[in-house]
Every structure is written in structure tokens, then in C-alpha cells.
Amino acid sequence: MSLVGLVECKNRNVDSIKGAVSEAFRLIDYKLLKAEKIVIKPNMCYYWDWSTGQTTDPLFVAALIDLFREEISPDVKISIVESDASAMKCKYAFKYLGYEKLARDCDVDLVNLSTVEAEKVAVKVADEVFEFMVPKIIRDADLRVNVPKMKYMSFTKISAALKNIYGCNPYPRKFEYHSKLDKVIVALNKVMPFNLHVLDGLTVCGSKTLRLGLVMASRDPVAIDAAVAKIMGVNPKSVVHLRLAEKEGLGKTSFIAKGVDIDYFRRRFPRRSFSEKVIALGYRVACKLGLDKRLV
């Protein structure tokens, strides 16, 4: 079983976050090894900043950068990556979400994966073959760090580590994949495996936005997502892309939680009420039936 480290971080500042992340690494027996090129993939969603709980806090990423420079080397080359999407353009997201400032302050690169060199890679998931462009910067990195959020999502129930890698697909018209979302999420994780998953649960968005103060780490994206599902009140086995990811060998849904008791965060997480679940289901059904076209 994979290890998942859970740490509480009550203060939103670089030192506190760095301390919490170090502790999470210790809990999962993770040692930062020599690396020259590191890629960090935060979660960006539209132009909602960190205070909505929907996107990774740039301060969280700043703490990671500090830690990598202290533990690995001050000269390590760090790139923050994201790609254009149907409802988001990197040129705006980097600026509005505070990443341009972060890049200036921490001397790191911001990379729009939709505009960089990439090569076509075929991958099979559940007897279906997909082709994706894999950016060279991700392929060539010594350390690939995934920094997801934990959110509900109409089409996949939850969005966390595995779903965040969906944003590494350089193709901008991502809505075209919605009919095969579960398979595509797994396929992208197979062609772009990330070494480390550090979840920013400082501010979370469930039925409402809340300061949860959670930092989680794992080397296994399936395990960390299973832990996320548990905290959010979702049965991990009911999440199709989690089941599929496990079947495809990306990780295990069974995990050993270390650190703060998972129930402590489960009790505090603003879980969806029954009516909110019905609304999410209704929205999904409306989209499938094309009724959303009648909205304004």
C-alpha cells in the first residue's frame, strides 16, 4: 500500500507551508534527490484565484520552490507549467492568478505547454488507443511535481492529483474530450507520470470555500486521490477514473495515511449536501441531453 502524508498548516505563509510540506515528505519517506530540471504543475482553473479554493495558491508553490532550492540546489531550474484550455488562456491565468509575480520573485519560468515543443505519443487505456502531444519540458524533467487542489467536479465526481494532469495536455480545446474524460485522464497520467504529488488543501472549495489548512503528499496519485475522496465524502471505488487508474497500474486506492488523522479533515471539509449532489447530477444530465443550450 502507498503512503499518504497528512499535515495541518494553520498559517498561510511561506515558512509555515514549507515546514508542513517537509513534514509531509518525512511522513511518506520521501527524500529530495539530485535534480537539474524540475517541473511544477499547479492547478489553474479559469481566472479564479487561490482565495476561491479552486486553484493552487502561488504562495504554496513559492514554498515548494524554496524547499527545492534549499534541499536540492540553489541553481536548480524550475518551470511552472500549464496549458491553454477551453475556458482559460495561460497568458491571462499566469497574470491574474499571481503566477507572473511569483515567477519574478522566485526567478522561475512560466511555461504555456500549448506553445512549446512536443512529440506525439500513443497510449492504450482499456483497449482504446489515444494519441497526445507530450511536451519536451515535461518529458525531460528530472523531477515532475504535481500540486493539485481538491474539488468536486460534475463529470468525474472529484478533481485532484490525476485530474490535474489533464492540464498538461497541450491541446487547448479540452472540452472535446469530455465524453471520454475518465479514460483521457488516465491516459495522460500514463504518458506523463509525475513523481510527486503535493496537494494544496490550505483553502478548499466544497459546498463552500473554507480554510482547511491541509497539506498532503504522496508518490502515488491514485492513493492521494483515494484519500481526497475519503475526506470529501466520496467513495473512492465510485470514482471511475480512480478505478481505471488502479487497473492501469498507476497506483493503489488502498493507502496508509500517516500524520494527522484523516477523519480530522473529513469532519471539517465542507462536504456537499444531498441537494447539492442532486444539482450536480441534474447539471450532468442536462449537459448530456443538450438542455444546457437553452440556458443563456
Next chain:
Amino acid sequence: MEKINLGVIGLGFIGKVHLRNCLNLKSVRVVAVADSSKKVLNYAKAFGVKRLFTDYHELLKLKDLDAVIISLPTYLHAESAIIAMEEGKHVFLEKPLARNVEEGREIVSAAGKNGVIFMVGYPLRFVPEFVDLKSQVESGALGDIQMAYGVDIAAGPFFHRAESTTPRPVPEWWLNIELTGGGALMDLGYHMINLLRWYIGEVSAVKARLGYRFNFDFEDYATCITDFECGASAVVNVGWFSQSAAVGIELHGTMAHARAYHSPSSKVITAVKLILGRTPRFFIPYLKEVSHFVDYLRDDDGENRLSGEDALKDLEVIAKAYKNQIK
């Protein structure tokens, strides 16, 4: 009385609201719709509109068209409204009047020159709570208003869909100050200044402090300190803050105080009503403002309550607020 033949130009979010409202007005016949996107025009086609144009100039050449509702991006307001007026069409223009005072003056002047009726959309003027507040002011129950407070907090470009986790992306022009003329102060302050002028009278001086929480090139929140010719003063707070909406006015008079807050509609109920083809509560102020326009065209309503001149005064106040910034 004859029906008014109406065209709708621009089928963005508010354009769709206007279209659906017009289709429900007995005194209106929607004869044509224009939008630069063919895909978006399918929305109008699904509601039975036959004449569809990707170029609004073509729509404006229609001889049987009496009036148009223009809900294009702000940077196209002056151009489209003036062309429509020169074609002899009456114009209902979405707010804000224009990107700047100069463009606003050109539009108002074109309306006068071409002898057409011109109104600017101010849905809050038709919200029952704010209409009731106006009645209280006019009844003299508040005495002389000395102080006022206006607040308009809305999602702006951060709008979520009904299930609350999916963004509704704004078009790219929203993110370009050259095309919008301003940020939250222009978007929301415009409503507040209009309401306060309606209740209190003309503004004599205004200052603003602008906030830039989201790293835009334009303000995402603002506080205005406003003085009125009658001696009253007001504080106006506006901002785009995620999901929560707060729209209200408080008036403090020499004899009494009154407040009016407009509670937002449930997005879920709105979505369900739209799918079922019903009119959601959110649409009603928009329906009433367009009804007023149409009734005025048909001589059924004696006073132009949404005049271009009035909108120009609002724009002048906003322009002064941008100029007199508190650093």
C-alpha cells in the same frame, strides 16, 4: 396598436436575456437577430427567429425594422448605435453608454440629430425594492437625504454556472481596458451612480479609490466618495468578488432612514426555468426595462425614464471618479 418590429444585435449573455424577454412581449415582433458568431445565431434560430445576420450592418438595412436592442461589447456601442440611429432606428443600448464621455456625447447627439428614441439599459431601476425606495423618497417620508450608501458586489468575470464549479468564461474583450473603458467601477459603479442620482439629485464632486486584487490592468473593486449638489454625500462600494452578490442602497434622511437590498435569484431555479422556457426572476427587471422602451415607442408610457442624457451624466460621474483617484 401596431406591434413594434424589433431587432437584437449581439447575443452574449445579456443579449440572450433580451431576446428571450422580447419573444415574450405581446407588443413586439422580433424580426431579426445579428451576432458575429454563426453558432450563437443558432440560439435565436431555435426560438424561431428567421432573419439572422453575422453582420449587424445588414440587419440595420431592413426597412420593416422599427427599433433595435444593442447588446454588443462596450467598444462597439458608439459605432453601432450611431449607425442604427442614422438608419432611423430607435435604439435601446445596453449599459454602459460608452467607453468614455466623448463617445457617449456622440451617441446622444446622434439620437437628437436623427430624431430617434434612445434609451440605455438600467435594470436596477425596475427592481421592486429600488422602485419602492424611490416612492419613499418622493413621498417625503425620509425628509432631506443627508447620507447614502450604495453597494454592488457581483461575480463579474468570475461567474460560475448553476452547479457552481464550472466557470462561465467571459469573452476576451472583457479583459482589455481599451475595449471596456474601465473595470468594476465602470461595470457596477455605473448602476449605483444612476440609482443615487435618481434618489438624491446631481453629483457635484466624486473621488475614488481603486483596488487591484486580481492583478488585472483595471480595477476589480472601488470605493467612491460622492457629493451631491443638494449637500448630501454618499459612499459607493463596488467589486467583483467570486460568487457572492450584494446589491443595495441605504438612504439616511433628516426624518427617517430607508434601505433596499436586491436579493439575487437562485441560479438553480433560474437554470430550471430557462430549460422549461419560463421567465426566471432574474429576467424580470430586464423585461420591464425593454417593456418601458417599447411602450414609450407606442406612446403608452409618457416619460423616457432611461434617457441617453441621463446615462451620459452617469458616465461623466464615472469619468470624474477615475480622474480623481485617492492614492
